[in-house]
Amino acid sequence: MGSLRKQAAFCFEIIHPGLRQILASVFQFPLLWRGVGVRPFISYFYRMIQISPDSIADRFMRYVRIDTQSDPTSTAHPTTEKQKDLSRLLLKELYGMGITDASADEFGYVYATIPSNSDKKNIPVICFCAHVDTAPDCSGTDVKPILHRYYDGNDIILPDDPTQVLRVSDSPYLKNHINNGIITASGTTLLGADDKSGAAAIMEAALFFVQNPAIKHGEIKILFTPDEEVGQGTAKVDMQKLGAQYGYTLDGGEAGSLEDETFSADAAVIHIHGVIVHPGYAKDKLVNALKVAGAVLEALPKNEWSPETTEKREGFVHPTTVNGIAEKATIQFIVRDFTLAGLQQHHDRLKKIAEETVAQFPGATMEYVAQEQYRNMKEVLDTCPQVAAYAEEAIQRAGLSVKKESIRGGTDGSRFSYIGMPCPNIFTGMQNIHSKLEWVGIKDMAKAAETIVHVAMIWEERV
Ligand SMILES: [Zn+2]
Numbered sequence: 001m002g003s004l005r006k007q008a009a010f011c012f013e014i015i016h017p018g019l020r021q022i023l024a025s026v027f028q029f030p031l032l033w034r035g036v037g038v039r040p041f042i043s044y045f046y047r048m049i050q051i052s053p054d055s056i057a058d059r060f061m062r063y064v065r066i067d068t069q070s071d072p073t074s075t076a077h078p079t080t081e082k083q084k085d086l087s088r089l090l091l092k093e094l095y096g097m098g099i100t101d102a103s104a105d106e107f108g109y110v111y112a113t114i115p116s117n118s119d120k121k122n123i124p125v126i127c128f129c130a131h132v133d134t135a136p137d138c139s140g141t142d143v144k145p146i147l148h149r150y151y152d153g154n155d156i157i158l159p160d161d162p163t164q165v166l167r168v169s170d171s172p173y174l175k176n177h178i179n180n181g182i183i184t185a186s187g188t189t190l191l192g193a194d195d196k197s198g199a200a201a202i203m204e205a206a207l208f209f210v211q212n213p214a215i216k217h218g219e220i221k222i223l224f225t226p227d228e229e230v231g232q233g234t235a236k237v238d239m240q241k242l243g244a245q246y247g248y249t250l251d252g253g254e255a256g257s258l259e260d261e262t263f264s265a266d267a268a269v270i271h272i273h274g275v276i277v278h279p280g281y282a283k284d285k286l287v288n289a290l291k292v293a294g295a296v297l298e299a300l301p302k303n304e305w306s307p308e309t310t311e312k313r314e315g316f317v318h319p320t321t322v323n324g325i326a327e328k329a330t331i332q333f334i335v336r337d338f339t340l341a342g343l344q345q346h347h348d349r350l351k352k353i354a355e356e357t358v359a360q361f362p363g364a365t366m367e368y369v370a371q372e373q374y375r376n377m378k379e380v381l382d383t384c385p386q387v388a389a390y391a392e393e394a395i396q397r398a399g400l401s402v403k404k405e406s407i408r409g410g411t412d413g414s415r416f417s418y419i420g421m422p423c424p425n426i427f428t429g430m431q432n433i434h435s436k437l438e439w440v441g442i443k444d445m446a447k448a449a450e451t452i453v454h455v456a457m458i459w460e461e462r463v
Helices: 002-013 017-027 030-036 039-046 053-064 083-096 172-177 193-211 289-298 340-358 386-397 412-418 442-461
Strands: 102-104 110-114 126-131 146-148 182-184 220-225 246-252 257-262 264-273 316-324 328-337 365-374 403-407 425-427 439-441
Touching: 053 083, 053 182, 053 193, 053 442, 083 102, 083 110, 083 193, 083 220, 110 193, 126 193, 126 412, 126 442, 172 439, 193 220, 193 246, 193 439, 193 442, 246 257, 246 412, 246 442, 257 386, 257 412, 264 289, 264 340, 289 316, 289 328, 289 340, 316 340, 328 340, 340 365, 365 412, 386 425, 386 442, 425 442, 439 442
Parallel strands: 126 220, 126 246, 246 425, 257 403
Antiparallel strands: 102 110, 110 220, 146 182, 182 439, 257 425, 264 328, 264 365, 316 328
């Protein structure tokens, strides 16, 4: 009750003076409000932290019009210069809010600080992070966002390509947005909600902090990264300069979802050596490495253990590339699991299948090389459970129920977690990402921004 009373006192600070007086008289009689319970008051006050869906929609539409597609074939940082167009706009807007400790670097990263406004010392510095780039899978040039302000619940035919139809049967989550606003693209491009909805939520929360000094928080860092979609989002990040202890990426789906777990990921390469002899005189001597490679692939299980046969918490092994000539061949795999023990079992099993197959071709030899790619962020987040717990609480304070999810892939958050900033992933509302049917609900984006505000408040309250 002690901490609830503290929270109530805080809420008290930001309410209308008249209402404050009435409540003050009620609060003078502890027996009365103890009888009623303070919780209903508190949840009422939390609802006063509101971000306008329309204002975040405007902001979001401004960002998605800027082409920021990244390029997996480029070795430059950022992989495409045009990503900096959005970085520059974000920087300008941060300055415009009065956040003067903001900078953009030559790699396209934007760093900014909202100073602490709390008397408390030792509040951990937390970071909110989103990526500016969009996926290479689908065009991001000339995005024309369309706001369907009072969505009527019907399928939506996108005007620039009528074959692109957003169907309620394919996207049942649309039903949660009837009579609210949703934003789609126009049919020829992706929308870019991944992850400009995250950028918009962070910027809107930043503006809220600036305009509401009664909301107490510690030092907050803002980070926008390039090249997340091509796996380079943390390649040039300066963690020293960022100086945050804990982080949150805003890069998730349905309202209320919180992802604190990713795959642990390895690559595996099998090198196969054949025996090469002039084909005219090769009888009983030649061993063709390509055929051995084919046999290894054939020996893999058909109905399990692959991306196409697994879901939820199941891991898999997935051949991605075969290269070779008769003399030697290589097969590249990706290996995925949520646990390190599971990952090791996949390696052991794959290696055994390969060795047994190669043994059927006398003279052929093989090597098996495993390479670490990224690790499940949960291994790190379990060492500081408050990071995800505060996000859960913040989501609830924003009036949503929490959906804990595991990502069957990696995020920037998994990399951040292993370079010193434990970092779960919070929803923004984005749907059908990387496609022309991408869309986002504007109330979800507003709720994401509110969640950011609550996260910062909770960190301050708990010191
Ligand atoms: Zn993303």
